[in-house]
Amino acid sequence: GESVGLHLPTLSVQEGDNSIINCAYSNSASDYFIWYKQESGKGPQFIIDIRSNMDKRQGQRVTVLLNKTVKHLSLQIAATQPGDSAVYFCAENGGPNNAGNMLTFGGGTRLMVKP
């Protein structure tokens, strides 16, 4: 099975509220994590990344939190907008059979923003 998973397959939020998307990873050797946003018919779009020597990183309206103790990753989106509606994937650079040459992706969470 995949080493990266997501707790909530679908998340519905009201426009203007904050969103939190969670991800669990199983490979303790992973030291680099990325969040991607994928809109319908498009490829995944890089949002933010974090290395294992950090526990928090902020971008524009987005924050990624990393808890290595429990192998948990989250993406926080502030003041969620309709344009944030998409599927969000977390990815790690470790995995069950990973020699360090590719990312292992979770199954994705669909974020739906209600106007």
Place this chain on the structure above:
Amino acid sequence: GAGVSQSPSNKVTEKGKDVELRCDPISGHTALYWYRQSLGQGLEFLIYFQGNSAPDKSGLPSDRFSAERTGGSVSTLTIQRTQQEDSAVYLCASSLVGGLLDQPQHFGDGTRLSIL
């Protein structure tokens, strides 16, 4: 600047035919990756190229799948004798460098392959 470009954007073909999918990475990116995404699923790694090194083919699902990267730039993914289970979106990504894998990968919009 130009991102990762993939062609065709859509491909419909009959079972048993061969298909070729093309990827133009971002200029200057030395690492190139192919992934497959089935409907509503995450991404499945297929193959990875880094510079002139031998590619990592560990993700290719069968010997019907092969890929080349000419001149360290454009890559072609070939699927021979296509089967219905090959239907998926095939995504290409590139990154500045590979190896340590601490650089973000930038994706194209994929080729949606449908096998009839």
